[in-house]
Amino acid sequence: MADLSLMWRNTRMVVLCAISAALYAAVLVPFKALPIIPGITELRPANAIPVVCSFLFGPAAGWGSAIGNMIGDFFGGVGPGDVFGFFGNLFYGYVPYKIWRIIADGESPVSRSPATIAKYAITCLLASILCADFVGWGDNMLALRPFSVLGNLIVINNATAAFVLAPFILYEVYPRVRKGRMLYTDVMSEVTPPSRAASALGLAMLAVGTLGAWAVGNLVSTGYWIPSLIPPGMAQPPYDRAIAIAVTPFMMLAVAGVGLM
Amino acid sequence: MPIYLYIERIGVLHRLHPTVKVFALFVMFWSVYWVDHPLALLPLGLLLLAAAKNAGAWPNFYRLRWLFVMVILFTTLAWMIFYRRGPVLIDLKFIHLSRASLLFGFGRGLKLAELLATSVVFLSTTKIEEFTVGLSSLRVPYRAGFAITLAFRLAPLFMDSAITVYQAQSLRGYDFNRGGPLERIRRYVPVIIPVFMGALRKANAMAMALEARGFGRISRPTSFIEYPVAPRDVAASIGLLAIGAVYFMIYYTGYGAIPLK
Known part of the structure; x- marks a missing residue:
């Protein structure tokens, strides 16, 4: 994850980060008025922006997504849970380009071959679930909102925007940005990616951690399954401590995986 | 929006030092976090209403009135x-209507509404440059x-610019309201x-x-705008520390919890 800190040394990446954040917030804020479940989440077509920006600007899109979401949160109420929203969105904007680099190896994301579409779907789905894990895990640990409500809504919201809207934007924008030499590979050419073995291990850890956290978070927050190691006193609604014990190892695995990628 | x-x-709140405003935001999160009972949250709600009156933030509260109602309700x-x-009061299949669930749910709704109110008061009294100063003082x-x-x-x-493009496309006869929900999103x-x-054209320049x-x-560059610390900032910081301490004590003594019987 060295690129996340290295990008701040590059003025053009700082500007691209601000532009990603502003674009995200500009689409996010008007839709704050159209909540799906008020106080939980709203219709978010803006969630296509971090995915598009990730393929274009790499690490700048990660920070841009986190900042853009923070700006949006100010208009729907900020709170302690927004710290997790910040990191969830950071990874939502950061992870797609990392996964794409490993599974597509320099291939253009706008190619319409079935293999490219499948790789794109895997990339967006993992990023969407990781973001949902972060927010659901954090908010349920703080006993603000249940993982099973928030986590699943975020997956649907993110994945819908990433599948329905993002490909069309990417199809139009990606070739132009590449031609203008504004892709992250052009702007930050000094960053060397880790070895293929480390990247593959990182991706496997990310997939296991992300999907594990999502499954366990859903089961524990609804009370369908509580791991036997959790004391009975903690296995009570709102399951805040149970979620902390059961989901945290998966989250750590996912973050460690991203670190290796 | x-x-x-x-x-x-x-107003007094407008003239507070930006760092104190950011600290106030943190203290409100802290205080709201520790208590669950709606009665324990009520004084904070009243304090926020007083702050809104001082800040002249009623137009913003009025604009978001339905969001407040929906947040609490949902x-x-x-x-x-x-x-x-x-113990169950009325046995419904999905909804567990007990005194405890009612108090806990209403308390959570009130918590989220108070967090929203905090952000509205903060944004009503803080300019962007003040927010930046606040962030920089937090390192x-x-x-x-x-x-x-x-x-x-x-x-x-x-x-x-999105509104301008929207109007230009509408003038040319482009119908944004055609088709189902997904098709409508795609039409944007x-x-x-x-x-x-x-936006990208601006980035390079x-x-x-x-x-x-x-x-x-x-x-750490210098700034044209300086924010000296005034006695009111010291008084406000002491008051905020007291609020944070009182709310932690309410939690510690168990008065802020929901009775289960």
């Missing part, structure tokens, strides 16, 4: 489904603070692409302009 909620006024309902504790790196400020500034510009692609490309002005040469 407007992106700026700031209200021009010379959060109460959501937790009545998941917080299945205490947020200058370049990150700059990206946040720039994103706040650019977001309304992008929203304006011709609005997003020109805004996106316009902006980066060059910044570097020409020596952006990033020093890690």
